[in-house]
Amino acid sequence: DVKVTQSSRYLVKRTGEKVFLECVQDMDHENMFWYRQDPGLGLRLIYFSYDVKMKEKGDIPEGYSVSREKKERFSLILESASTNQTSMYLCASSPGQATYEQYFGPGTRLTVT
Amino acid sequence: GIQVEQSPPDLILQEGANSTLRCNFSDSVNNLQWFHQNPWGQLINLFYIPSGTKQNGRLSATTVATERYSLLYISSSQTTDSGVYFCGLVDNDMRFGAGTRLTVKP
8 A cells, every 4th residue: 555644733833933844755656746725715836846855836836945965855944934834734646647646645734823 | 737626516315326427528638537535635536437337346437539528427425425526637747627526414
């Protein structure tokens, strides 16, 4: 079974803090994704990566950056957390170009106070 | 980009009833997935179904790519089926519908 893990289920941070959300997958998947989910807005793509050290902006990259130094790990960074970044963050991975089937992690519910 | 619409937005069923959830999309795609979001927020992959029909227990899905829709069928619904069901399509990135919130009452 594909396993996608995220570093925290719940996280509370203060405005202005730098926040790291970690995602690890154990199936040698090429593609990894970060989404956020908000009531009434659904799931929106923040960033994705098709390979190590490669990244592409999604729909809402502002205020975020990402890092993919190793194939299995994709980090989402909030450089200076703000209250409007309070959300559920979901990481996903998929095998590669032959199939786009995505597997999701359990999610991190981030609250910025 | 591709637009994804799901219907109905909300559905309330009595346990044991059957239901059909619909996903319409605005352009032809090669990939479509159905997910169930559990009460803890995790998206569970139900079907990867770019075309055709698949079945898994009480759940089945059909995608007619040429007509730009997919259907998720839930038969003999149970309270544990409650939650939000999303369809998602991959273009250059993944696009999700707004979801159908299903409530199954005992």
